[in-house]
Amino acid sequence: MQTLKLKKSEFDFLKEYIYNNIGISLSEQKIYLVQGRLSKRLKELGLSSFEEYCKLLSDDIKRSELSYLASLISTNVTSFFREESQWRFLEKNIETIGLNKRLRIWSAASSTGEEPYSINMFLHEHITDIVNWDVKILATDISTKVLKIAQAGEYKTKAYEMLSKRYQIKYFTKAGLDTFAIKPFIKKDIKFRLFNLVTGDYKVFGGKKFDIIFCRNVMIYFDKKTQNELVAKFYNLLNMGGYLFIGSSEALTDIKQGFKLVSGSIYKKV
Ligand SMILES: C[S@@+](CC[C@H](N)C(=O)[O-])C[C@H]1O[C@@H](n2cnc3c(N)ncnc32)[C@H](O)[C@@H]1O
Known part of the structure; x- marks a missing residue:
């Protein structure tokens, strides 16, 4: 699967959006991680650029995309009787x-x-x-x-x-x-x-x-x-x-x- 290119300005938008809405603070080094993890989601949504995805988030008043975004950015790893x-x-x-x-x-x-x-x-x-x-x-x-x-x-x-x-x-x-x-x-x-x-x-x-x-x-x-x-x-x-x-x-x-x-x-x- 071809990975879409995430521009620095788009990463800055996503970083702020993720921090404000999920609480997760991403360091600058996470740009490739975000690009990699979100590329698949963009394809699922039929979007051809991160610009379109940023626009989708800006317009997403009900925050319905948040749940997917959180799953992709954080890990869901867990197990029975952990710790x-x-x-x-x-x-x-x-x-x-x-x-x-x-x-x-x-x-x-x-x-x-x-x-x-x-x-x-x-x-x-x-x-x-x-x-x-x-x-x-x-x-x-x-x-x-x-x-x-x-x-x-x-x-x-x-x-x-x-x-x-x-x-x-x-x-x-x-x-x-x-x-x-x-x-x-x-x-x-x-x-x-x-x-x-x-x-x-x-x-x-x-x-x-x-x-x-x-x-x-x-x-x-x-x-x-x-x-x-x-x-x-x-x-x-x-x-x-x-x-x-x-x-x-x-x-x-x-x-x-x-x-x-x-x-x-x-x-x-x-
Ligand atoms: C690594 S799992 C931890 C699961 C379990 N507590 C454990 O220790 O095994 C982290 C979970 O936190 C959730 N999560 C991330 N940000 C969150 C937020 N702002 N509010 C609520 N849940 C969040 C993720 O969706 C994920 O399922």
């Missing part, structure tokens, strides 16, 4: 989280769904009387493409085989030749929604608060200012004593605000 040490921390502490058998959890960049499903499988494994608990998990992402996959809850054999036999049998059923589906009792507690962490309207949460927020492996793409603003919003959205889980390659250095680091990449609202 192993965090699950061990949860094992030790889960009984102390959630008042009166009520748990509210937000997977804030849920990608294709492995993270929220891992959360609910974990709760079913580690809370003996889970059926008596009131659990709600909100899973959001900027990309409609990954949300569709997450909602379907069907995964390739390769991903399924990463899990122990116990989990495979208890939480999955065979769906197709090479796919396994999450069982309905795990799906039912999870709501998938489109939400942009950077430009989203946080009023949609009303006064609702969470016991745990997972925001893993997305803040790494944001600059300090955006990270700062986001962490402040997470702080307000957590119950006192609630936890913020971030990716192990991310850190809240200088931006801890009211959070206390309690374990590698786990922060507690104190």
